[in-house]
Amino acid sequence: MSVQSKEVTNDKGQQYHICCSKEDIGRYVLLPGDPFRTDIIARHLENAKLVAHNREHKTWTGTLNGEKVTVCSTGMGCPSTAIALEELIHCGADTFIRVGTCGRVCPESYNEDLEGVIITGAVRDEGTTVHYVPIEYPAIADRHVIDALAKACNDKGYNFAEGIAQSKDSFYGQHDPDSMPNSGRLHQRWEAWEKSRVMASEMETAALFIVSSIRGARAGAIMAYGSMNDHTIELACDAIKVLIERDKE
Numbered sequence: 001m002s003v004q005s006k007e008v009t010n011d012k013g014q015q016y017h018i019c020c021s022k023e024d025i026g027r028y029v030l031l032p033g034d035p036f037r038t039d040i041i042a043r044h045l046e047n048a049k050l051v052a053h054n055r056e057h058k059t060w061t062g063t064l065n066g067e068k069v070t071v072c073s074t075g076m077g078c079p080s081t082a083i084a085l086e087e088l089i090h091c092g093a094d095t096f097i098r099v100g101t102c103g104r105v106c107p108e109s110y111n112e113d114l115e116g117v118i119i120t121g122a123v124r125d126e127g128t129t130v131h132y133v134p135i136e137y138p139a140i141a142d143r144h145v146i147d148a149l150a151k152a153c154n155d156k157g158y159n160f161a162e163g164i165a166q167s168k169d170s171f172y173g174q175h176d177p178d179s180m181p182n183s184g185r186l187h188q189r190w191e192a193w194e195k196s197r198v199m200a201s202e203m204e205t206a207a208l209f210i211v212s213s214i215r216g217a218r219a220g221a222i223m224a225y226g227s228m229n230d231h232t233i234e235l236a237c238d239a240i241k242v243l244i245e246r247d248k249e
């Protein structure tokens, strides 16, 4: 039996950061980092309505296959992602797909034909999730969500790999480690991720997987290499439809 966090509300009784209430949020949620990306993803929903926009969290709710589906931006990094997750779970959400962008890491990921990655697990190279549970606990995706993403990808014939993401706290620690006094440690660890077949580097998935596991929710992630593309958004929406249909069975 999973335990929810205590609700913290604003003066309207809404969740403190996302400024939403239970009736605003669907069971199924798409999670981009960027608030502007929510507008693009919301166009894939039927009857999408803007519910709230507070700080980095912009939230739309509409339907897919007749079920209520929400799009909510997490902002950049694990702290704001964990906050969004907790508050969406307070509102009754239990199924999450991150729709993000990422960088390439291991040699295999540098195959230019690959559009992106369906994430199966995340390296907890960040500071948020140790506030939840010791580092030995794995950050893994829900197998039903991975399978729904894999089915969507197979049906469309798009070229996505499956693999592990590194969730880090410093974008410039990845892109310019030599400018950091801590460069030795950054290089050593990056080499370890390259040698251990890490397929993607990004900043939110570890928090998504850890908070979801601990709170008893299901989560997965699909990420585009470089900038966001239509295929990644399409597959995330298709996977939500697969889960909706399978949940009815």
Ligand SMILES: O=P(O)(O)O[C@H]1O[C@H](CO)[C@@H](O)[C@H]1O
Pocket (backbone or CB within 6 Å): 032, 033, 034, 075, 076, 077, 099, 100, 101, 102, 171, 201, 202, 203, 204
């Ligand atoms: O495209 P999003 O979802 O923001 O994800 C990636 O892009 C940002 C860095 O540019 C980080 O948030 C990283 O995880």
Ligand SMILES: O=c1cc[nH]c(=O)[nH]1
Pocket (backbone or CB within 6 Å): 101, 102, 103, 104, 171, 174, 201, 202, 203, 226
């Ligand atoms: O290289 C990249 C691209 C997106 N997001 C990251 O964190 N790194």
